[in-house]
Amino acid sequence: AYVIMDTCKDEKSGECVSICPVDCIEEGTDQYYIDPDACIDCGACVAACPVSAIVDENDLPAExxxxxxxxEAFFG
Ligand code: SF4
Incomplete structure (x- = not known):
């Protein structure tokens, strides 16, 4: 699955939401979140983010x- 890093907090543009073909990105109070169980790993949201906050879970920086x-907690 793709994951939105906490750099989303300062931007929250939400441009990723309408681009996702399976509609699995939702707005939280602090940032947007991708439902890891619904994400089909298409990568379409990556280029839509103006602050490059979205990465494949395998490429998440340690921090x-x-x-x-x-x-996962957000989507229960
Ligand atoms: Fe949606 Fe594709 Fe981004 Fe997953 S990688 S959140 S399916 S746009």
Missing amino acids: QEGQLEKA
Whole structure:
């Protein structure tokens, strides 16, 4: 799955939402989140983000590793 890093917090442009073909990106109070169980790994959202906050979970920097768990918790 793709994951939105916490750099989203300062931007929250939301341009990723309408681009996702499976509609799995939702707005949280602090940032946007991708539903890791629904994401089909198409990568379309990556280029839509003006602050390059979206990466494949396998490419998450060490300091961002908690973001996948936050997304899982957000979608329950
Ligand atoms: Fe949606 Fe594709 Fe981004 Fe996954 S990688 S969140 S399916 S746009």
